[in-house]
Amino acid sequence: MSDHPPERVRVTSPWTERPRLRPRTTAASEIDAQSEVGEIYVATLLRAQLRLALSTLATLGLTIGLLPLVFTLLPALTSHRVFGMPVSWGILAFGCYPVLVLLALRYLRRAERNERAFARVVERS
Amino acid sequence: MNAAFGLVAVLLVTIATLAIGTWGLKFSRTTSDFFVASRSVRPGLNASAISGEYLSAASFLGIAGLVLSFGAEMLWYPVGWTAGYLVLLVLVAAPLRRSGAYTLPDFAEARLDSRAVRTLASVMVVAIGWLYLMPQLQGAGVALRTATGLPDWAGGLVVAVVVLLNVLSGGMRSITFVQAFQYWLKLTALFVPLVFLVIVWLGDGGRSPADPSLFVGGESGRAWANPIHFLGDHPLYSTYSLMIATFLGTMGLPHVVVRFYTNPDGRAARQTTVAVLALLGLFYVLPPVYAGLGRLYAPDLVGSGRADSVVLELPARMVGNLGGELLTALLTAGAFAAFLATSSGLTIAIAGVITQDVMSKRVEGVTAFRLSAVVAVVVPFMFALVARDVAVATVVGLAFAMAAATFCPLLLLGIWWRGLTDAGAIAGLLVGGALTGWAVVDNLLTDRSGGWFAALVDQPAAWTVPLAFATMVVVSRLTRHRLPPHVSRFMVRLHTPETVQLDRG
Numbered sequence: 001m002s003d004h005p006p007e008r009v010r011v012t013s014p015w016t017e018r019p020r021l022r023p024r025t026t027a028a029s030e031i032d033a034q035s036e037v038g039e040i041y042v043a044t045l046l047r048a049q050l051r052l053a054l055s056t057l058a059t060l061g062l063t064i065g066l067l068p069l070v071f072t073l074l075p076a077l078t079s080h081r082v083f084g085m086p087v088s089w090g091i092l093a094f095g096c097y098p099v100l101v102l103l104a105l106r107y108l109r110r111a112e113r114n115e116r117a118f119a120r121v122v123e124r125s
Numbered sequence: 126m127n128a129a130f131g132l133v134a135v136l137l138v139t140i141a142t143l144a145i146g147t148w149g150l151k152f153s154r155t156t157s158d159f160f161v162a163s164r165s166v167r168p169g170l171n172a173s174a175i176s177g178e179y180l181s182a183a184s185f186l187g188i189a190g191l192v193l194s195f196g197a198e199m200l201w202y203p204v205g206w207t208a209g210y211l212v213l214l215v216l217v218a219a220p221l222r223r224s225g226a227y228t229l230p231d232f233a234e235a236r237l238d239s240r241a242v243r244t245l246a247s248v249m250v251v252a253i254g255w256l257y258l259m260p261q262l263q264g265a266g267v268a269l270r271t272a273t274g275l276p277d278w279a280g281g282l283v284v285a286v287v288v289l290l291n292v293l294s295g296g297m298r299s300i301t302f303v304q305a306f307q308y309w310l311k312l313t314a315l316f317v318p319l320v321f322l323v324i325v326w327l328g329d330g331g332r333s334p335a336d337p338s339l340f341v342g343g344e345s346g347r348a349w350a351n352p353i354h355f356l357g358d359h360p361l362y363s364t365y366s367l368m369i370a371t372f373l374g375t376m377g378l379p380h381v382v383v384r385f386y387t388n389p390d391g392r393a394a395r396q397t398t399v400a401v402l403a404l405l406g407l408f409y410v411l412p413p414v415y416a417g418l419g420r421l422y423a424p425d426l427v428g429s430g431r432a433d434s435v436v437l438e439l440p441a442r443m444v445g446n447l448g449g450e451l452l453t454a455l456l457t458a459g460a461f462a463a464f465l466a467t468s469s470g471l472t473i474a475i476a477g478v479i480t481q482d483v484m485s486k487r488v489e490g491v492t493a494f495r496l497s498a499v500v501a502v503v504v505p506f507m508f509a510l511v512a513r514d515v516a517v518a519t520v521v522g523l524a525f526a527m528a529a530a531t532f533c534p535l536l537l538l539g540i541w542w543r544g545l546t547d548a549g550a551i552a553g554l555l556v557g558g559a560l561t562g563w564a565v566v567d568n569l570l571t572d573r574s575g576g577w578f579a580a581l582v583d584q585p586a587a588w589t590v591p592l593a594f595a596t597m598v599v600v601s602r603l604t605r606h607r608l609p610p611h612v613s614r615f616m617v618r619l620h621t622p623e624t625v626q627l628d629r630g
Contacts, residue, residue: 032619034613034629042613046620050541053215064204065427066366067256071353078197078351084333086350090201097406100211104399107215111395116621122625 027122045118049111056107064096131272138310138461145303146291163373166301166387171195171266172400174301175310175384177402178470179206180408181257183197183521185311188409194342196349198561201364203409205371207402212377214398219391220540221382227627228477229382231534232497236539238609239547240554244556247482249503251381254475257378257524258468258505260415265464266509271434272457278510280464285506288468292476292498298467301387303608307462308404313410315460318440318452326442334420341420349420359580362587367481370586374525377532380470383477390623391451398607415439436460456548468502475501523565530557530589534597540619542598543612549601561585580612 061124071077077088136532166174184203191199205321226232229250234243262281269280325404327328332339337349353360375381420424420433422442426432437460440452476497484493531554536552564585580586609615614630 013500018276028625028627039613040200042160042617042620046541046616049620055194056215057212060208064208065368068353068361068368072361075351077345079337081333083346086335086347088352088443089200089335089350089413092197092204094410096204097207101399101403101469102206104211104402106215107211107400108395111215111352112221112392115392118584119622119625 027124030068030124040117041122045114048114048117052107052110052114056103058102060100063099067091129458130274130450131269134454134458135269135272135283135461138458138465138564139283141289141306141310142303142462143290145306146185146294146300148302149379163277167390168388168396168400170301170305171384172200172404173305173308174185175304175397175401176383176404176408177306177311177466178380178384179405180308180311180463180469181521182223182261182460182463184412185315185460186264186268186410186433186436187521189415189436189600190414190426191417191433192413193419193423194428196344196354196430197352198354198364199362201367201414202371203412205368206375207405207409208368208372209375210398210402210405212372213381214402215541217536218385218394218398221536222385222388222394223391223619223621223623224615225618227383227386228474228481229377229379229535230482232539233535233550237545237547238548238611242554243549244482244549246532246535247478249527249554249558249602250478251475253524253527253531254379254471254478254501255379255508256520256527257380258352258471258475258502260506260520261464261468261471261489262506262509265434265461265468268437268457268460268464271437272453281509284461284464284468285502287465289498289502291469292472294603295427300473304466305470308462310462311459312404312408312411312457312464314462315408315415315436318456319414320412321328321439321448321452322443323414324441326418326421332421334417334585339420339563341424353564360577363584366580366584366587368527369590370526370584372524372529373533373586373590374527374529376536377522377528377529379474379478380467382532383474384470386605392622395405398600401501404528412436418443429599431487432485443463472498472501523561523603526565526586526589527558527561529586530561531592534594538594538597541617544601544605545597546604546607547609548604548607549597552600553593553597556596557589560592564589 003060027038031041033040071088076096077091078086080087127167159559168186181272184206188199188203191466197485199459217384221232224235225233226235230243233246234240262284263277265284266277266281267280269275269283270277284541291300333346335344337347341349352438353364373400384396385397388397414437418439419432423435423438426435426438437453439458440449440456443449444452479497479500480493488496534557535550539550567582611630617627621629
């Protein structure tokens, strides 16, 4: 018997090679296989986009959507003038369109960001 | 005015339209070119084309006339028609393009896996399309009569023939160039005369058309400028119902939807929609100014039934002489571009559906499309000849309310809710279509003065749209066993960006 402890022997099971042979699962393959994990990836994207859409529509409802109510409750907006034009007229004829374009641009930026995040997650794994 | 100028203007627009159409023909080779321009139209060009197609006679002539006659409450129409594109953008644009379908019936069939839904959707596309095409042809008759004194049917005939020549020769690809050109023509034709008119108005002292002491047709300036002043006892209800119809109806108009398939991918479809919003906003600030000037310089048009021609009449009254006549000719050209663009788009959309659902079983490819285009134009032209006295705005309003109560729930639930079944879709389409149809028929036949019932029938969208949605959801829940098996895969296709490699079924 020597003083040295016995050299370590690496013990492996003949089965450990098996998992390595199996193709690595990716997010894309999970989605394609419609597994539970894959469904979660898609559902997350869908929820993010729906939430964004609904928040944009809510903003639309709280700006232009409230105008009829505001005009009804505040008739002064029609009698009051700015640059000789009734305020309500100015808002309705000219003011709504910039708001709509800004809302659209904000939505576009965020929707594309959501899709890029999804693509990063799916392609990274 | 001098009829020669008007005729030359109409002739020039016609020639330019045909020339651009022929030039576009160089790029049109396959059936796919005819239907969807082989899906390769860039966002900038496509947005101009969509806007050119969307801005119909109702926008170019109608809004100014309505605002002149009825006042600021009519400004909700252009606001709603633009906001409709925002709703379309956030809920429909990209998924609709990614669905990979050519037409609305294609989408319905692909999503729900049902021939019955497809057939019903096809019938509705053709019905809404004809409903929208008929007033275009009638309006063309009125415009040509105002400008040149030709009989009513002549304008409709010119539009029908030019549209057919264009569609027959080039299909969607050449139409894309034509319509992009027509947007810019319409914007120029409305903007340039307005600069001169405003200068004249400022030179005259710049009196406000909303001056409370200014009475036109018995209405004071203050009442005219009041945006909540709908006829009937419930103006707030009427305003909100109109909002619902225009906000939600836009996505269901067949000629609007069919253009989305010409985008290369979902991302481009979104960018196109944003550009369309900006182009429409740019255009819609102009007609109200014409209405305001009309109140000062053409008050006799109110109540004479000729308010629609205010845009065409103002230059002669305010500028006069040769300058006035040239400006009128430019406006006539713009008005004709409006008829041609919208009619072309509708013809393509209707012909696409007729080709796929009727013709393609008997005739082949491009020939089938051409035959369908003839049917798509000739039928509403006949209607326009027979039904002379239907108000243009009423019919266009009906088309929006109908689209909001039928295709809007189908698209929204189909895109965002896995639970929609074919039975639910059919029930919802029938309920929404029948209720709106009934409300409008009642509206046209019976003259109801005041009361809740009149308000409800006059602007039906606020109750027909929720009922159609509810029907689709409830019937789908009851027929859960009919859920199409591929719905998950279809959701992947609708919502994932094309750049990610996935199995999309």
